[in-house]
Amino acid sequence: MSLKVNTMAEATAEGIKPEVLFWVGCAGSYDARAQKVTKAFASILEKCGVSFAILGNEEQCTGDPARRAGNEFVFQMLAIQNIQTLNMYEVKNIVTACPHCFNTLKNEYPALGGHYDVVHHTTFLQSLLDSGRLTIEGGAWKGKKITYHDSCYLGRVNDVYEAPRKLLESLEVELLEMKRCKTKGLCCGAGGAQMFKEDEPGDKRINIERAEEIVGMQVETVAANCPFCLTMLSDGMKAQDKQDDVMVYDISEMILQSNIISKQ
Amino acid sequence: MGIQQVLFLLVLSVTAYLAYRHYHRVYKNIFLGKPKTINDRPSERWKNVLLVAFGQKKMFKNMIPAVFHLFIYIAFLFTQVELIEIIIDGIFGQHRIFSGVLGGWYTLLINLIEILSFLALVATFIFLYRRNLLKIPRFVKSELNGWPRLDANIILFGEILLVTGIFTMNGADGLLQKLDPGHYPDTGVLFLSNAFGEMFLTNMTQDSLMTLERAGWWLHFLVVCGFILYLPFSKHFHIFLAFPNVYFAKLRPRGEMENMPAIMNEVKNMFGLPVEAENNPDVEPNLDFGAKDIFDLSWKNILDAYSCTECGRCTAVCPANLTGKKLSPRKILMDIRDRATEVGKNIDSGDLTFFNGEKPDGTSDFYKKHYQDGKNLFDYISREEIHACTTCNACVEACPVLIDPLEPILELRRYEILSESAGPPDWVPMFTAMENGGSVWQMSDEREKWRTEI
Numbered sequence: 001m002s003l004k005v006n007t008m009a010e011a012t013a014e015g016i017k018p019e020v021l022f023w024v025g026c027a028g029s030y031d032a033r034a035q036k037v038t039k040a041f042a043s044i045l046e047k048c049g050v051s052f053a054i055l056g057n058e059e060q061c062t063g064d065p066a067r068r069a070g071n072e073f074v075f076q077m078l079a080i081q082n083i084q085t086l087n088m089y090e091v092k093n094i095v096t097a098c099p100h101c102f103n104t105l106k107n108e109y110p111a112l113g114g115h116y117d118v119v120h121h122t123t124f125l126q127s128l129l130d131s132g133r134l135t136i137e138g139g140a141w142k143g144k145k146i147t148y149h150d151s152c153y154l155g156r157v158n159d160v161y162e163a164p165r166k167l168l169e170s171l172e173v174e175l176l177e178m179k180r181c182k183t184k185g186l187c188c189g190a191g192g193a194q195m196f197k198e199d200e201p202g203d204k205r206i207n208i209e210r211a212e213e214i215v216g217m218q219v220e221t222v223a224a225n226c227p228f229c230l231t232m233l234s235d236g237m238k239a240q241d242k243q244d245d246v247m248v249y250d251i252s253e254m255i256l257q258s259n260i261i262s263k264q
Numbered sequence: 265m266g267i268q269q270v271l272f273l274l275v276l277s278v279t280a281y282l283a284y285r286h287y288h289r290v291y292k293n294i295f296l297g298k299p300k301t302i303n304d305r306p307s308e309r310w311k312n313v314l315l316v317a318f319g320q321k322k323m324f325k326n327m328i329p330a331v332f333h334l335f336i337y338i339a340f341l342f343t344q345v346e347l348i349e350i351i352i353d354g355i356f357g358q359h360r361i362f363s364g365v366l367g368g369w370y371t372l373l374i375n376l377i378e379i380l381s382f383l384a385l386v387a388t389f390i391f392l393y394r395r396n397l398l399k400i401p402r403f404v405k406s407e408l409n410g411w412p413r414l415d416a417n418i419i420l421f422g423e424i425l426l427v428t429g430i431f432t433m434n435g436a437d438g439l440l441q442k443l444d445p446g447h448y449p450d451t452g453v454l455f456l457s458n459a460f461g462e463m464f465l466t467n468m469t470q471d472s473l474m475t476l477e478r479a480g481w482w483l484h485f486l487v488v489c490g491f492i493l494y495l496p497f498s499k500h501f502h503i504f505l506a507f508p509n510v511y512f513a514k515l516r517p518r519g520e521m522e523n524m525p526a527i528m529n530e531v532k533n534m535f536g537l538p539v540e541a542e543n544n545p546d547v548e549p550n551l552d553f554g555a556k557d558i559f560d561l562s563w564k565n566i567l568d569a570y571s572c573t574e575c576g577r578c579t580a581v582c583p584a585n586l587t588g589k590k591l592s593p594r595k596i597l598m599d600i601r602d603r604a605t606e607v608g609k610n611i612d613s614g615d616l617t618f619f620n621g622e623k624p625d626g627t628s629d630f631y632k633k634h635y636q637d638g639k640n641l642f643d644y645i646s647r648e649e650i651h652a653c654t655t656c657n658a659c660v661e662a663c664p665v666l667i668d669p670l671e672p673i674l675e676l677r678r679y680e681i682l683s684e685s686a687g688p689p690d691w692v693p694m695f696t697a698m699e700n701g702g703s704v705w706q707m708s709d710e711r712e713k714w715r716t717e718i
Contacts, residue, residue: 005715026704029711039718056712060702068655069691070554070677072524074698076531081702084535103519111523152656157519183325183661187583192655196704197690200652203588 003046007056008089018053020124021086023096023105026061027227033234034097034227037250041097041121044252047260048133052095058085062104069193076112079104083114097121097252099153099226100191106158120154122225122251126163129170137259141171145219147178149210149233150185151226164225167251171258176217186210188236190228211236214246221247223254265357268478272354272485279489286496290570293608296628297563302512309511312666317510322664326577329394332387336423339380340503346377346430350485360437363449371452378434378456385427388420395420402576405585407595412499412574419500425487432480435461436473443470502573506665509571512564513666518657521674524553527682554678557640558604559632561672568667569601578659578669584652591652593659593669599644600672610637641676650676651688 011018022042027034045052060082063075086094094116096102106118119127128134148168154160161182168175180186189199189206199205211233214222224230230248237243315321320337323330349362363370395403395416408416434457440448465473495501529539555561578593579585585592610618611631619634650673659669681687697706 003718005718007712024711024714029714030703030705030707030709035714035717038714042715042718054712054715056715057710059711061698061704063698065704066695066698067521068674068677069694070674070679070681070687071691071695072527072553072678072682073531074695076524076528077534078698078702080528080531080535080537084537107517107520108523111520112528152654152658153519156657156661158517184581184658186586187654187656187658189583189654192653193691193694194654196694197651197688200584200589200591200648202584202590202652206583206587206654209583209587 003043005042006053007058008053008091009056009058011053012089016051016053018051020050020052020093020095021089021091022052022054023062023094023098023101023118024054024059025096025098025101025227027231028097029059031227031231033230037097037227037230037252040250040256041252043256044125044128044134044260048128050128050133055085055089062101062109064100064104065193065196067104067108068191069196079109079112079114083109083112086114086116092117094118095121095124097225097227097250099151099158100228103153103157120158120160120163120225122154122164122167123160125252125255126166129167134255134260136170136255139259140257141173141254144173144221145176146173146221146223147176147214147217147219148181148223149178149188149214149225149229150181151224151229152185152187152191154225155185156183164223164251167255168223171254173221176219178213178217180213186213188226188229188232190232195228195231205236205239207232207236208239211240211242215240215242219246221249221254223249223251225251269354269357275486275489276351276354279492283492286493289608289612290496290501292611293604294566294570295563296558296604296607296611296631297561297566298559298628298632300562300564302564305515308515309513312513313507313511316664316666317507320664322666325662332390335380335383335387339377339384342373342377342380343426343430345373347488350481350488354485359447360449360451363451368452371454374434374451374454375456378430378454381427381430382456384423388423388427392417392420402580405576405579405592405594407592407598408574408576412598415498415500416574418494419498422487422491422494426484426491429480429482429484429487431457431460433477433484434480435465436468436477436480439465439468440470440473440477443473499572499574502571502665505567505571509567510666512567514564514668514671518660522671524678527553552679553682554680555672555675556642556679556683557632558600558607559628559635560679561600561675563628565668565672565675566600566604568669568672569597569604571665572597572601572667573665574598575664577662577664578667581658581662583654583656583658589648589652590646591649593673596645596649596669596672597667599641603639603641603644606639607631607635607637611635645676647680647686649673650680653677 008021024038028038060078062082063078067075094105096105099120102118102120105116125134146168148164150161165175186209187206188210222233224233230250233248234243237246237248320330320334323333349360352361353359366373394400434454437448438454438458438461441450468476532539558566572594574594576594582591582593611624618637620636622634624630653673655670657670693706694704697703701707703711
């Protein structure tokens with residue numbers, strides 16, 4: 001498979017106005033696991049005939065972990081530069097596969113002068129599905145027992161619970177909900193810049209607590225929507241030696257694994 | 265004027281005077297916090313008051329306590345009618361003044377109050393059981409040791425006394441209506457208290473019944489007065505503060521942290537960008553960012569703290585707390601309240617050494633600049649606690665009265681990082697990578713390299 005992903009700079013040079021900017025984020029750009037999600041999502045966009053571009057090397061961290069760690073200076077420095085870049089390209093629509101980027105772009109950039117229509121990739125995929133641009137044949141996932149892990153920043157913080165579930169429904173999986181789901185979803189342990197530091201002293205790591213709950217569901221896959229959740233849950237499975245029993249996937253990867261009827 | 269009337273007026277005025285002093289003190293403590301204007305979207309705010317405060321919407325995520333709490337709450341609301349009657353009767357030396365005015369409605373109303381009081385009594389025993397015997401996890405956390413646990417039980421015992429007062433008074437009254445209809449107007453059939461009277465009070469003489477009726481009446485009134493005076497020292501203050509607290513609760517998106525215009529403008533200047541004047545309201549050139557004490561928190565954060573009834577729904581869902589970390593959102597609120605109370609007490613002591621000898625002008629700004637007692641919020645809240653937060657918002661979601669435990673945690677983090685240049689050392693490489701490379705990790709690859717590998 002070969003796929004050409006344009007940067008905004010390239011698209012602008014070619015006189016193309018992409019319908020959406022794909023905000024990749026640090027994890028999506030650099031983390032080996034999250035890169036797979038980036039590539040999967042880009043492939044789906046391509047297959048559905050969505051014209052998109054990335055900022056590429058002009059993209060910087062949204063500043064979310066710095067802000068939540070308390071470092072407003074670093075946050076403002078990055079946010080203001082990003083807003084300058086986005087405004088320079090007159091970006092209107094943004095889609096991202098990272099709920100933290102999503103939250104910051106959507107809820108925090110407006111106060112700094114960055115006003116965009118921002119959606120999470122699950123919402124974007126659902127709208128493709130609704131408009132008929134994306135057609136999925138269950139196939140690979142039909143009848144499989146899976147559970148879904150709500151990330152805090154997509155679910156509780158931004159009230160997006162339905163889009164990811166609609167996508168899973170379209171894969172014809174057997175979705176088993178955990179007791180702690182939706183508004184009661186348990187954090188994977190990465191938020192608030194915890195991803196980048198050692199845990200405070202305690203009895204257990206948070207991702208282990210969650211991974212144990214998932215293992216208790218007797219499912220073969222847990223669907224996630226966040227690169228940090230992916231890492232945390234995968235580590236949690238490994239810690240219990242369950243990495244071969246319960247697979248941890250982003251929903252876009254699951255969609256790509258099923259049969260997408262190409263519009264091209 | 266009878267002796268009872270004199271006594272009643274005396275108790276009533278002393279209670280009113282003391283209540284004014286205690287309530288006013290809490291009011292002043294709340295406004296030790298930073299000024300903050302909250303007046304946007306009033307219709308949404310009233311809707312919240314209606315649904316969340318009056319309607320207890322968020323309580324119903326947890327059915328068992330919600331239903332029993334509802335019994336006590338509705339009993340509390342309706343009993344106010346009886347309380348108003350008691351006050352009017354007490355002042356004017358009357359007996360059951362509403363019975364003549366309301367007629368059949370009075371019978372209905374008192375029956376309703378009695379049924380609700382009975383349900384409230386059942387709820388009270390269940391709550392005592394849940395707290396002291398069943399030991400529900402959120403009720404046995406260490407931050408409740410000592411006074412908070414006693415406080416909860418005192419209120420429940422107070423509730424038992426209140427209901428006892430009502431049934432003693434009404435039970436005796438029902439029998440007296442037959443013995444002395446001239447003095448005891450007919451209330452109609454009151455099912456519960458009449459049954460109570462028939463069961464326990466029938467062998468009593470008229471005199472003892474009259475004494476008992478008075479005893480019940482006074483017990484109820486005195487416990488109410490005690491309650492009013494006790495509330496400002498108790499977690500139970502939520503019965504009043506829940507309403508304003510819900511009204512003033514944050515409406516902007518949960519995921520939006522309060523912007524810091526001073527820093528934003530400095531960064532904009534650094535990049536040579538224009539700074540809008542309206543975004544720059546009276547920003548002082550001070551380098552104290554975030555919060556180290558209650559003066560740096562907004563008054564709403566302190567109102568949150570006084571509105572907290574220590575139910576622990578936040579702590580029960582906190583992922584850090586669930587996995588044995590020290591952080592408990594409830595404790596953060598309790599600490600803020602206790603610190604505000606401590607500072608308020610010191611300010612009221614009139615000892616000018618708390619202000620370096622300066623004369624206070626009563627503004628929060630003055631106290632922020634001059635108040636010192638050698639302590640701050642970090643003497644109550646440890647670094648370990650604030651470092652354990654994942655900002656997952658589970659605590660925010662869980663609170664039935666829309667308290668936001670997350671904001672003060674993040675303000676403390678801001679102080680630590682921005683004003684002290686301290687914080688978890690693990691974060692330093694992350695900040696450096698972000699500042700220098702625009703990414704959370706220090707990477708040698710180009711950010712867009714992945715696109716060449718598809």
